[in-house]
Amino acid sequence: MRTNISLEEALEILLKESNQTEPIHVPLMDSLGSVLAEEILSDMNMPPFDKSPLDGYAVCSEDIKGVSKENPIRLNVIDFVPAGYVSEKTISKGQAIRIMTGAKIPEGADVIIRFEDTDFTDDSVTIYTAYSTGSNISKMGEDMKIGDSVIQEGTVIDAPEIGILATLGKSFVQVYRKPRIAILSTGDELIDIQQPLVDGKIRNSNSYTVAAQIKKVGAKPLMLGICDDGIDTIVEKLKSALGWADMIITTGGVSVGDCDLVKEAFQEAGAEMLFWRVRMKPGTPIAVAKYGNKLIFGLSGNPAAAYITFEQFVRPIILKQMGRQKYKLMEVESILENGFTKTSSQNRFVRAHTFYQDGKYYTQFPEKHSSGVLSSLSGTNSLFYVPSGTGPHEAGDKVKVQLLDHPEVLK
Ligand SMILES: Nc1nc2c(c(=O)[nH]1)N[C@H]1C(S)=C(S)[C@@H](COP(=O)(O)OP(=O)(O)OC[C@H]3O[C@@H](n4cnc5c(N)ncnc54)[C@H](O)[C@@H]3O)O[C@H]1N2
Numbered sequence: 522m523r524t525n526i527s528l529e530e531a532l533e534i535l536l537k538e539s540n541q542t543e544p545i546h547v548p549l550m551d552s553l554g555s556v557l558a559e560e561i562l563s564d565m566n567m568p569p570f571d572k573s574p575l576d577g578y579a580v581c582s583e584d585i586k587g588v589s590k591e592n593p594i595r596l597n598v599i600d601f602v603p604a605g606y607v608s609e610k611t612i613s614k615g616q617a618i619r620i621m622t623g624a625k626i627p628e629g630a631d632v633i634i635r636f637e638d639t640d641f642t643d644d645s646v647t648i649y650t651a652y653s654t655g656s657n658i659s660k661m662g663e664d665m666k667i668g669d670s671v672i673q674e675g676t677v678i679d680a681p682e683i684g685i686l687a688t689l690g691k692s693f694v695q696v697y698r699k700p701r702i703a704i705l706s707t708g709d710e711l712i713d714i715q716q717p718l719v720d721g722k723i724r725n726s727n728s729y730t731v732a733a734q735i736k737k738v739g740a741k742p743l744m745l746g747i748c749d750d751g752i753d754t755i756v757e758k759l760k761s762a763l764g765w766a767d768m769i770i771t772t773g774g775v776s777v778g779d780c781d782l783v784k785e786a787f788q789e790a791g792a793e794m795l796f797w798r799v800r801m802k803p804g805t806p807i808a809v810a811k812y813g814n815k816l817i818f819g820l821s822g823n824p825a826a827a828y829i830t831f832e833q834f835v836r837p838i839i840l841k842q843m844g845r846q847k848y849k850l851m852e853v854e855s856i857l858e859n860g861f862t863k864t865s866s867q868n869r870f871v872r873a874h875t876f877y878q879d880g881k882y883y884t885q886f887p888e889k890h891s892s893g894v895l896s897s898l899s900g901t902n903s904l905f906y907v908p909s910g911t912g913p914h915e916a917g918d919k920v921k922v923q924l925l926d927h928p929e930v931l932k
Pocket residue numbers: 706707708710711723724725726727728772773774775776777778781803804805806820821822823824826892893
């Protein structure tokens with residue numbers, strides 16, 4: 522087992538040990554946010570027929586050659602065709618068909634003239650401008666042609682992709698499966714959130730925070746609840762979860778305390794330790810093991826440490842497993858709104874709120890930022906990164922900030 526490794530080493534080990542899930546077929550609407558595991562070829566032309574992009578009149582360009590305001594032409598209107606219908610008439614010399622946006626162009630017509638450029642009665646239309654052949658016609662296949670590769674494998678399915686797949690009639694789509702992730706909170710001091718507080722105990726918040734983080738990344742959390750600090754209980758819970766979970770996340774019990782037996786439990790359950798302790802604050806005592814191709818993360822019990830190490834290590838691994846090619850948090854240069862008085866001997870992540878104004882990012886951070894404090898995480902959307910050996914920082918300093926939850930992760 523490696524110990525006291527750098528952030529970069531930890532991430533490198535994890536990325537090497539993580540595998541993409543297998544492709545599965547899911548109903549179209551369940552594919553939102555997943556990565557497409559197939560190339561989508563169009564098996565149709567879109568639009569499937571030449572269609573009108575305007576409400577107006579379908580005419581033949583020959584008929585309106587040379588017309589002008591001074592020399593207009595009057596055509597007989599022989600039919601009316603709304604979208605969704607097909608005119609059975611063919612336009613001959615001197616004739617026009619009243620047509621609505623989205624309707625198929627009638628036989629014999631090669632130009633559409635919008636209402637605003639005509640004068641019309643029930644059975645005639647007067648045209649004052651000449652248009653060349655093909656004007657105002659949406660050609661068959663102008664959006665997609667048969668055989669076009671319209672969505673590449675590896676694309677993250679967002680609303681436009683859902684629309685394209687719907688256009689092509691795909692009610693099921695092949696995507697990389699969302700990993701199932703078991704969450705176990707360890708600690709004799711923990712009680713369920715429905716329980717009243719008892720002296721010496723606290724409610725289990727970590728399971729909920731981590732489950733929410735997993736959901737936000739797009740994977741499937743399953744809370745195993747609370748488990749005491751006894752090694753046998755932890756091993757039993759781990760073994761049962763290893764049967765169905767793709768990944769297990771535990772919180773608590775990874776430091777050096779007498780009751781911190783989670784690392785030992787990982788090994789007792791048959792897993793091989795990959796590393797313990799990363800040179801970062803908060804979250805130093807993170808422990809990671811592997812069981813076959815499944816990763817088991819032992820996050821610190823301190824709520825902010827668990828939250829931040831999830832963002833640094835678990836989130837990119839889940840994204841990679843789901844087939845994402847971009848899984849790193851977006852990092853920007855930002856101007857500090859308040860000072861940070863600490864010098865840091867460790868790489869430190871400070872919870873922060875970052876906003877964008879007039880072309881620049883600005884960052885503020887709350888007063889309370891110790892790893893046991895959860896409340897001040899509310900409203901934060903970023904992490905101010907203080908590399909070891911740097912600081913203190915003054916208001917106005919330009920610093921590096923990681924944006925959590927940035928839409929960039931979607932692509
Ligand atoms: N002698 C040393 N003591 C500690 C060190 C050290 O290096 N030497 N490291 C400290 C650091 S840093 C951290 S971080 C914590 C990590 O502790 P553990 O991962 O072992 O976690 P626990 O001891 O179980 O709990 C820590 C803290 O978090 C609370 N907790 C635990 N689970 C939950 C939960 N599900 N929901 C809410 N809060 C939870 C727990 O009650 C403790 O207060 O170790 C330091 N100690």
